[in-house]
Amino acid sequence: MALTFKNKAPGQRACNEKDAKGEFCVGHLKRWYYPADSDVAKELGMGQEIYRCERCHTLYRAAATDDSTAGQRYVSQPVNILGDTVTK
Numbered sequence: 001m002a003l004t005f006k007n008k009a010p011g012q013r014a015c016n017e018k019d020a021k022g023e024f025c026v027g028h029l030k031r032w033y034y035p036a037d038s039d040v041a042k043e044l045g046m047g048q049e050i051y052r053c054e055r056c057h058t059l060y061r062a063a064a065t066d067d068s069t070a071g072q073r074y075v076s077q078p079v080n081i082l083g084d085t086v087t088k
């Protein structure tokens with residue numbers, strides 16, 4: 001399953017998810033230390049900076065900054081040097 005995350009702007013503290021009436025949720029975004037067996041951990045791995053709205057539980061990822069080592073961590077995929085001529 002794929003989780004969806006909104007991008008949290010630097011300094012953003014209130015949820016900007018819109019409800020059915022088109023009004024902002026404005027719930028408080030709290031740093032969420034997700035458990036290791038959570039879907040977030042499975043999707044992103046541990047140690048990511050995740051925030052969660054207290055009202056609607058929308059998940060936010062902190063905006064990546066250049067000096068952050070935890071902001072962006074890509075899992076490199078093994079690439080066969082022969083490219084698409086080799087399939088498993």
Ligand SMILES: [Zn+2]
Pocket residue numbers: 015016017025026027053054055056057058
């Ligand atoms: Zn919200």
